Amino acid sequence: MQHILEAIQSGASGDDIAALTIPESYRAAFVLREETGMFEGMASADKDPRKSLHVDEIATPELAPDEVYLAVMASSINFNTVWTSIFEPLPTFGFLDRLARESEIAKRHSQPFHVVGSDASGVVLRVGEAVRNWKPGDRVTVHCNHVDSQDHSAHNDSMLANNQRIWGFETNYGGLADLSVVKANQLMPKPTHLSWEEAAVNALCNSTSYRMLVSENGANMKQGDSVLVWGATGGIGGYAVQYVLNGGGTPIGVVSSAERAQLLNDMGVEAVIDRKAEGYQFWSDEHTQDESEWRRFGKKIRELTGEDPDIVFEHPGRSTMGASVFAVKRGGTVVTCAATSGYMVEFDNRHFWMKLKKLISSHFANYEEAWAANKLIDQGRIHPIMSDVFTLDQVGEATLAMHHNQAEGKLGVLCLAPEEGQGIDDAEKRDRIGEDNITRFRTR
Ligand code: NAP
Numbered sequence: 053m054q055h056i057l058e059a060i061q062s063g064a065s066g067d068d069i070a071a072l073t074i075p076e077s078y079r080a081a082f083v084l085r086e087e088t089g090m091f092e093g094m095a096s097a098d099k100d101p102r103k104s105l106h107v108d109e110i111a112t113p114e115l116a117p118d119e120v121y122l123a124v125m126a127s128s129i130n131f132n133t134v135w136t137s138i139f140e141p142l143p144t145f146g147f148l149d150r151l152a153r154e155s156e157i158a159k160r161h162s163q164p165f166h167v168v169g170s171d172a173s174g175v176v177l178r179v180g181e182a183v184r185n186w187k188p189g190d191r192v193t194v195h196c197n198h199v200d201s202q203d204h205s206a207h208n209d210s211m212l213a214n215n216q217r218i219w220g221f222e223t224n225y226g227g228l229a230d231l232s233v234v235k236a237n238q239l240m241p242k243p244t245h246l247s248w249e250e251a252a253v254n255a256l257c258n259s260t261s262y263r264m265l266v267s268e269n270g271a272n273m274k275q276g277d278s279v280l281v282w283g284a285t286g287g288i289g290g291y292a293v294q295y296v297l298n299g300g301g302t303p304i305g306v307v308s309s310a311e312r313a314q315l316l317n318d319m320g321v322e323a324v325i326d327r328k329a330e331g332y333q334f335w336s337d338e339h340t341q342d343e344s345e346w347r348r349f350g351k352k353i354r355e356l357t358g359e360d361p362d363i364v365f366e367h368p369g370r371s372t373m374g375a376s377v378f379a380v381k382r383g384g385t386v387v388t389c390a391a392t393s394g395y396m397v398e399f400d401n402r403h404f405w406m407k408l409k410k411l412i413s414s415h416f417a418n419y420e421e422a423w424a425a426n427k428l429i430d431q432g433r434i435h436p437i438m439s440d441v442f443t444l445d446q447v448g449e450a451t452l453a454m455h456h457n458q459a460e461g462k463l464g465v466l467c468l469a470p471e472e473g474q475g476i477d478d479a480e481k482r483d484r485i486g487e488d489n490i491t492r493f494r495t496r
Contacts, residue, residue, distance in 0.1 A: 053075060053078060053079070053123070053230045053231065053468060055072060055073070056069075056072055056075075056123050056177065056468070057123075057468050057470070059072055060123060060125070060175050060468070061474075064189070065189065066187055066188045066189030066190075067188075067189075068189075069175065069176075069177060069188040069189045070177075070178065070187075070188035070189070072177065074112060074121055074177060074178060074231075075112060075231070076111065076112055077109040077110060077111050077112060078109065078110065078112055078229060078230045078231040079107060079108070079109055079229060079230045079444065080107070080108070080109075080110045080165075080167040080225075080228065080229035080230070080231075081105055081106070081107050081167065081168055081169065081228040081229060081444060081447040082105070082106055082107075082108075082110065082165040082166055082167045082168060083104050083105060083106070083136055083137055083139075083144075083165070083166050083168065084104075084106065084164060084165055085143075085145050085163075085164045085165070085166070086164065087104060088139050088143040088145065089139075090103065090104060090139075091104070091138060091139060096138065096140060097455075097456070099137075099138035099139075099140070099455075100448075100452060101133075101134065101137035101138065101447075101448045101451035101452050101455060102448030102449060102451075102452055103448070104137045104138070104139070104448075105137050105168070105447050105448040105451060106165075107444055107445050107447060110163075110165060110167065110229075112231065113160045113224075113225055113233055114157065114160060115178065115180050115233060116157045116180055116233070116235075117180040117181045117182035117183075118180055118182045118183060118201070118235055118236055118237075119180045119183070119233045119234060119235055119236065120176045120177070120178060120179045120180065120183060120186060120233070120234055120236055120239065121176075121177040121178040121231060121232075121233060122172060122174045122175070122176060122177065122192070122194065122231065122232045122233070122234050123174045123175045123176075123177050123230070123231060123468055124172045124173075124174045124227055124229055124230055124231060124232050124467040124468060125172075125173050125174045125175065125248035125249075125252070125466075125467060125468050125469040125474075125475060126172070126173050126174075126247075126248040126249040126251070126252035126464055126465060126466055126467055126469050126475075127169045127171050127172045127173075127227040127228045127229075127252050127444075127464075127465045127467055128169075128171040128227075128249075128252050128253040128256070128438075128462050128463060128464055128465055129228075129442075129447070129450045129451055129454050129459075129462075129463040129465060130169075130170050130171060130256050130257070130287065131287065131390070131392065131454060132168075132170055132218065132220075132221040133168050133169065133170075133228070133447075133451050133454070134451055134454055134455045135221075136166065136168050136221060137168070137448075137451050137455075138455065141395070144166050144221060144222065145162075145166060147217070147221070147222040147223075148161045148162050148163070148166060148222075148223070148224050149162045151215075151217065151222065151223060154200070154215065160224065160225075161223055161224040161225070162224075163224055165224075166224055167220070167224055167225050167226045167228065167229055167232075168220055168221070168226050168228050169220040169226035169227035169228030169229065169232075169465075170196035170218055170219055170220040170221055170226060170227060170256050171193075171194065171196065171220075171227050171252050171253060171254075171255050171256050172193070172194040172227030172232060172234070172252055172467075173191075173192070173193045173194070173242055173248050173249075173251035173252035173475070174191075174192065174194075174232075174248070174467075174468070175189065175190070175191055175192070176188055176189065176190040176192060176239070177231075179236065180236070182236075183236040184236075185236065185239075186236055186239050190239070190241075191241070191242040191475070191477065192239045192240060192241060192242050193239075193240050193241075193242050193243070193251050193252065193254065193255050193426060194219070194227060194232075194234050194238050194239060194240070194255060195238050195240060195255045195256070195259055195416075195417070195419070195422035195426070196218050196219040196220060196221070196238070196255065196256050196416060197210060197211065197216065197218070197219070197238065197416055197417065197418060197419060197422065198216070198217040198218065198219040198222070198223050198235060198238065199213045199215075199216050199217075199235075199237070199419075200213065200215050201237065203215060209269060209418050210418040210419060211263075211269070211415055211416060211417065211418050218416060219234065219235075219238060227252075227467075228444065228447055228465060228467070229444070229467060230444075230467050230468050237419055238419075240255070240422065240423055240426040241426070241430065242475075242477075243426070243429045243430040244430065244476075244477040244478040244481060245430075245432065245476065245477075245478050245479075245481040245482035245485055245490070246429075246436060246475070246476065246482075246490070247469075247472060247473050247474060247475050247476050248466075248469040248474055248475035249438065249441050249464035249465070249466060249469065249472060250436045250438055250464070250490065251436075251475065252464060252465070253436050253437070253438045253461075253462035253463070253464050254291075254425075254426070254429050254436055254462075255422060255425075255426065256287075256416070257287040257288045257290070257291055257437075257462065258291045258425045258426070258428075258429060258434065259416060259417035259421055259422040259425045259426075260288050260291075260389055260414070260415075260416055260417060261288045261289075261291035261292040261295055261365075261425075262291070262295065262417060262421055262422075262424060262425035262428075263414050263416070263417040263418075263421045264288075264292070264365060264387045264389055264414045265279065265292055265295045265296065265299075265363070265365065265387070266295055266299065266424075267417070267421050269414070269418075269421070270387050270412060270414050271363045271365075271385045271387040271412060273295070273296065273299055273301055273362075273363060274299075274301075274362075275299060275300035275301065276300060276301060276302075277296075277299075277301040277302070277362040277363055278301060278302040278303075278304060278357050278359060278360075278361045278362055278363075279292070279296045279301050279302070279303055279304070279361060279362065279363040279364070279365060280303075280304045280306065280353060280361040280363070280364045280365065280376070280379065280380075281293050281296070281303055281304065281305050281306065281365040282306050282364075282365060282366060282367060282368050282372055282376075283306070283307070283367065283368065283392075284303070284305030284306055284307055284312075284316055284321070284324075285305070285307050285312045285315050285316060285437075285460045285461060285493075286460070286461070287437075287461065287462055288365075288367060288389070288390075289305070289365070289367075290437035290460070290461045290462070290493070291434060291437065292365045293305055293316065293319060293321050294319070294434050294435065295434070297319070297320055297321070298428075298433055298434060302323065302357055303321050303323065304323040304324075304325065304353055304356060304357060304361060305321045305323070305324050305325070306324075306325045306327050307324065307325075307326060307327070308326065308327050308328040308457075309326065309328060310326060310329070312326075312460065313326050315460065315492075315493070318492060319492065322356075323353075323356035323357050324356075325349075325352055325353070325356070330348075330349075330352065332345055332348070332349055332375070333345055334346065334349075334371060334372065334374055334375045335371065341374045341398065341400075343378070343400070345375070346374060346375045346378040346379065347378075349375050349378075349379055350378060350379045353379055359381065360379060360380065360381035360382070360384065361379060361380055361381060361384060362380075362381055362384050362385070363380070363384060363385050363386075363387060364376040364377075364379060364380045364384070364385075364386045364387070365387060366386050366387065366388040366389075367388060367389055367390035367391070367392060368390075368391070368392050368393045369388075369390060369391025369392055369393050369394050369395055369397055370391060370393045370394030370395065370396060370397050370398070371393040371394065372393070373386075373388070373397035373398065373399050374397075374398055374399045374400065376388075376399075377399035377400070377403060377404050377409060377411070378399070378400065378403050380409055381407075382407040382408060382409070383407070383408050383409065383410075384409055384410070385409070385410045385411075385412055386409065386410070386411050386412070387411075387412045387413075387414055388411070388412070388413060388414065389413070389414045389415055432481070432484070432485030432486075432489070435485075435489045435490055435492065436462065436490060436493075437460075437461030437462050437492070437493045438461060438462045438463070438464045438491075438493055438494055439459060439460040439461045439462065439463065439493040439494060440453075440459065440463050440464070440494075441463070441464040441465070441466060441472050442463060442464070442465050442466070443465070443466050444465055444466065444467050446465075447465060450463045450465060460493055461493040462493075
């Protein structure tokens, strides 16, 4: 891949890039099918992604007509990399095998390895013969919604497509690699003021938060709404609070340390709850929730903002869903996209129906939503929340940090980019948007 990196760094033209040889193999981070049983019987927290994630050469797959080869300059760690690497709730090879049954070209996806990663920034190297809007040399970011445009069900909201998948989680050849195959309808222009790694960390979490809060497919937040955000300095939470501030609402950010509370204050969030310091015990034992703790939590929110939240941005799942449904205001909306602490959730239905509350499920974002979220990054209205940067060889370490809730915001990963800070196309715009805004999480 060295000749590709040199061409990109020297500012080679699109024609020159189109003439570069695509290597027969490339470096990638993957889990192995033969190792899916390696953590059997262990507690989740003890499953170590450094043992299951490997970085090595894999054979370059064939290109489908609607795909591009992408030189991946940088990528990021997402929670789905944690799930894949600890083989929970189930190994991801079943997803790849199912995809492989869909068509001749899809057979590529079923392999002894699964290349992970659902974010990327990079440069288009080659386009398949059916690709219209992109060309070699284009500098792009990638969203992870993998849809089959020939399926009728993909043509209202593509997240409702029968065979909608997340690239790099439910497909092979993901972004934690030096090269990737990506559908043309996953591409978006790279924000011009950001480095490769700053541009790579946004798409998955930023688009997810956009759909959950801003889109009419989600909570459809209005100006003036108060929004409780769990994990408010985490991957999706760190974008969610920005959407609330940007949209004229009042965020109430929940975090688990004084440092994270300070980070929220620095972002302009005034109402902050340190859940650790408050010591909430929503579950008194494995089977029983404690309504008095829900009440104590609700009272704290009222003390901070004078009202119950219009929207709760929910993702921890089992540990918090009961409290979220209780705390949201009469007629308000809980919007959920995940269940980090457990997916068998429980809430008191009496509080739900008697107060006419709503529960909305959300999952990633369609192309239009991802595009809108990317545009807001490009305009400098929403900022990357990258707190640290790793090399591809350190992918296991980075995934472990996320698994153990030790990282704020997003973790960037350098793939082909040899060092941080490269790829900024518009330094003047960067100055205008402000280094402090762009690197707020990075400098801590
Ligand atoms: P993250 O960066 O690890 O952040 C999660 C935050 O949640 C943490 O910072 C933590 O904040 C908080 N948290 C963790 N366990 C908690 C608990 N038991 N109770 C209360 N808060 C808890 O992860 P992320 O990228 O934001 O992702 C969060 C979840 O959303 C993951 O399960 C991920 O798989 C899912 N997700 C789903 C989609 C989708 O499209 N459906 C997209 C992105 C992410 P504090 O400790 O500071 O409170």
